Amino acid sequence: MEHAPATGRTRALRRLLVNGEPVDVPVAPHETLLEVLREGLGLTGTKHGCELGECGACAVLVDGVPVLACLTLAVELAEHQRVDTIEGLADGARLHPLQEAFAALGGLQCGYCTPGMLMTAKALLAREPRPTAAQVREALAGNLCRCTGYGPIVEAVLAAAPHVAGPAPLGAPAAAEARP
Ligand code: FES
Numbered sequence: 586m587e588h589a590p591a592t593g594r595t596r597a598l599r600r601l602l603v604n605g606e607p608v609d610v611p612v613a614p615h616e617t618l619l620e621v622l623r624e625g626l627g628l629t630g631t632k633h634g635c636e637l638g639e640c641g642a643c644a645v646l647v648d649g650v651p652v653l654a655c656l657t658l659a660v661e662l663a664e665h666q667r668v669d670t671i672e673g674l675a676d677g678a679r680l681h682p683l684q685e686a687f688a689a690l691g692g693l694q695c696g697y698c699t700p701g702m703l704m705t706a707k708a709l710l711a712r713e714p715r716p717t718a719a720q721v722r723e724a725l726a727g728n729l730c731r732c733t734g735y736g737p738i739v740e741a742v743l744a745a746a747p748h749v750a751g752p753a754p755l756g757a758p759a760a761a762e763a764r765p
């Protein structure tokens with residue numbers, strides 16, 4: 586596919602794999618991934634908060650790694666790069682275990698921080714399937730919440746972990762024992 590170069594006022598067509606679907610999206614050189622997701626693709630689940638890289642509300646996964654979409658220029662993404670947003674977290678009508686746990690344990694109130702929290706927590710559980718509370722707090726340190734006091738969020742991630750990871754291998758310590 587031919588792509589126009591991204592110059593001052595023009596937009597280059599960039600093909601991304603967003604939530605598993607290939608999409609062609611026009612990208613101007615100055616546009617952030619946050620703008621492209623929200624305004625270009627209508628994926629408004631990703632929130633804009635500070636737009637300074639300080640609140641984590643805009644966190645999405647690029648190739649499985651949390652990035653701040655407000656600080657990422659869309660043109661920096663490679664062709665066919667994988668981007669996962671909150672819209673792709675549930676499996677159809679079935680909520681992801683993290684979503685279930687956040688709802689059940691009070692891990693959200695106003696919900697503004699929640700998409701970024703959930704995507705960051707998803708990446709944590711992918712690399713650390715049975716995290717301790719300290720590891721959850723460390724992973725979510727860049728995601729600010731004004732409402733919950735963080736305790737229910739940490740509990741929700743810990744509660745969701747076994748449902749994401751599946752049964753523990755024989756001899757592995759129970760999650761509660763592993764917590765500091
Ligand atoms: S909106 Fe991106 S870190 Fe706050």
Ligand code: FES
Nearest residue numbers: 694698730731732
């Ligand atoms: S639930 Fe309101 S900011 Fe976190």
